[in-house]
Amino acid sequence: MSLNKRNFIKLSATAGASLPLFSIGASKTAMEDLRVGCIGMGRMMYWHVNGFMQRCRLVAVCDVDKNRREAERDRVNAHYGNRECVAYNDYRELLARDDIDVVCIATPDHWHATIVIDAARAGKHIYCEKPLTHDIDEAIRVMKEVKKAGVVLQTGSQQRGMKEFRVAAELVRNNVVGKVLEIKSDFWGPGRPFDLPEEEMESGLDWNRWCGPGPLNHYNSKLSPRGVHDFFPMGWRNAVEYGGGGICDMGAHHLDIIQLALDMDKSGPVKALPPAGGGNGYGAKLVYEGGLEVTREKGFMVDFICENGRIQASRGKFRFELDGKVIHKFLEPSDGSLAREVVLTEREFLADAEVKLPVQKKGGHTQNFLDAIVNGTQPMVPVEAGARSAICCHLMNLSYYHQQPILWDPEKLKFSDKSCDPAWLAGSRRDYLKA
Known part of the structure; x- marks a missing residue:
C-alpha cells in the first residue's frame, strides 16, 4: 500500500474506529494462553521479547525496518520451534x-500515543514504554481512551520496581524524616530541533511510516540505525520532533518516582520554571501546590531534603540521613551491600508503616503487567500515573523551549490563563514564585 504523509496520518487517526471492539471481560485465565504482539523491534523490545516468550505466546512482531522485524520473527520462531510468529x-x-x-x-x-489509542480501541491490553506520550494533549487523550476501553495499561517506568526507589518513596510517604522541604533530581536536558545531515536511505526501511505523525524529515541513521542494533539510539530521543531529550528519557523515570513519593499519581505540579539565568542547563524547576520545588540539579537521581533528614537514591545507590546522622548508605562497594542497607532501612523504619507501596515480584515489570491482566488488578504504573509523569516532563520541556514560566492546573488538565498574560510574564522571578 502506497501512502503519502497526509493520507497516512489520516488513516492512522481513524484506524481504531474501524477495528472491532473486543470484550475486555473475556481475558484469559491462564497467562501462558495470552497471545502477544510487539511493535517497535529495537533494543528495548529485544528484552521485552525475551520476557514475553518465557511467559506467554508471542505471535506477531512489527517494525518499519524489514531487517529488524524479520530478525525478531525468526528469533521468536526459533524459540518456539515453529513458524507461527508473523512480521x-x-x-x-x-x-x-x-x-x-x-x-x-x-x-x-x-x-x-497513536498506537496506544488504536490498541485500546481494538480491545488490547497494553504495555507501552515511557514516556507514555510525546506531548500534553496526547497524555490527556490516552487517559480518556484507555479508561473508556477498560483495558490494562502498564507504563514502562521500571524504576518503581527497584527497591532503592520504592523504599525512598515509602520513607517520604510515611513522613519518616518530616515534611519535604525541597527535591533535587539529576537527568539530562531538553530536546533540540532536528538538525542532522541527510544520508542515503537505508534499504528495507519504510521512512514514511517511521516519521508517521511527526514531521517528514530527511533520513539520518541516528534516527533509525541501520538494521539490527544492540544500543539505544539517542538521535530521535534528542530531537523535539520525535522525542523529548533527556527530560523525557531518564527524567521520565526520576520524575515518576517523585510523583510516587508525593502521592501525585492523580495530580501533579502547578508550575514549571526555566533556569534563573536562562539556557538549557541545570536549574529548571517543577513547583507543586504550596511551593514545594523539584529542581533539575546535578547529584542523585532523586534527592528528598526534609525537615529532619535526607533521602537519596540512584540506580544502585542509596543514602538515608536522619537528625544529622547517616543511618544507612550504599554509594560504593566499600559500603557493603545495597540490598542490605535498603532492607535494614525498611525493617527499622517502615515495618509498621501506614503506606506500603507495591513490591515488585520475581519477573519484574513484565510479570507485574501480566499478573494484572490475569487477576483483573491494577499494574504498578497504570495509565493515569504514566500519563501524569509524562506531563511533568512536558511541562519542564516547555519551560526550556519557551524560556518562561508555564502555569498548569493538574485538576482541570489545562494551562492557567496566567501563562498567556504578558503583564504577568513581565513580573520578577519572585512574583512567579508567589503567583
Whole structure:
C-alpha cells in the first residue's frame, strides 16, 4: 500500500474506529494462553521479547525496518520451534487480529500515543514504554481512551520496581524524616530541533511510516540505525520532533518516582520554571501546590531534603540521613551491600508503616503487567500515573523551549490563563514564585 504523509496520518487517526471492539471481560485465565504482539523491534523490545516468550505466546512482531522485524520473527520462531510468529510493517494489521490479547509498544516517543489509542480501541491490553506520550494533549487523550476501553495499561517506568526507589518513596510517604522541604533530581536536558545531515536511505526501511505523525524529515541513521542494533539510539530521543531529550528519557523515570513519593499519581505540579539565568542547563524547576520545588540539579537521581533528614537514591545507590546522622548508605562497594542497607532501612523504619507501596515480584515489570491482566488488578504504573509523569516532563520541556514560566492546573488538565498574560510574564522571578 502506497501512502503519502497526509493520507497516512489520516488513516492512522481513524484506524481504531474501524477495528472491532473486543470484550475486555473475556481475558484469559491462564497467562501462558495470552497471545502477544510487539511493535517497535529495537533494543528495548529485544528484552521485552525475551520476557514475553518465557511467559506467554508471542505471535506477531512489527517494525518499519524489514531487517529488524524479520530478525525478531525468526528469533521468536526459533524459540518456539515453529513458524507461527508473523512480521508486519503496518501495526494496524497486527491490531486487526482478533486472536491477539496483548500488545507491547517500544517505538520512538512520537508514535506512542497513536498506537496506544488504536490498541485500546481494538480491545488490547497494553504495555507501552515511557514516556507514555510525546506531548500534553496526547497524555490527556490516552487517559480518556484507555479508561473508556477498560483495558490494562502498564507504563514502562521500571524504576518503581527497584527497591532503592520504592523504599525512598515509602520513607517520604510515611513522613519518616518530616515534611519535604525541597527535591533535587539529576537527568539530562531538553530536546533540540532536528538538525542532522541527510544520508542515503537505508534499504528495507519504510521512512514514511517511521516519521508517521511527526514531521517528514530527511533520513539520518541516528534516527533509525541501520538494521539490527544492540544500543539505544539517542538521535530521535534528542530531537523535539520525535522525542523529548533527556527530560523525557531518564527524567521520565526520576520524575515518576517523585510523583510516587508525593502521592501525585492523580495530580501533579502547578508550575514549571526555566533556569534563573536562562539556557538549557541545570536549574529548571517543577513547583507543586504550596511551593514545594523539584529542581533539575546535578547529584542523585532523586534527592528528598526534609525537615529532619535526607533521602537519596540512584540506580544502585542509596543514602538515608536522619537528625544529622547517616543511618544507612550504599554509594560504593566499600559500603557493603545495597540490598542490605535498603532492607535494614525498611525493617527499622517502615515495618509498621501506614503506606506500603507495591513490591515488585520475581519477573519484574513484565510479570507485574501480566499478573494484572490475569487477576483483573491494577499494574504498578497504570495509565493515569504514566500519563501524569509524562506531563511533568512536558511541562519542564516547555519551560526550556519557551524560556518562561508555564502555569498548569493538574485538576482541570489545562494551562492557567496566567501563562498567556504578558503583564504577568513581565513580573520578577519572585512574583512567579508567589503567583
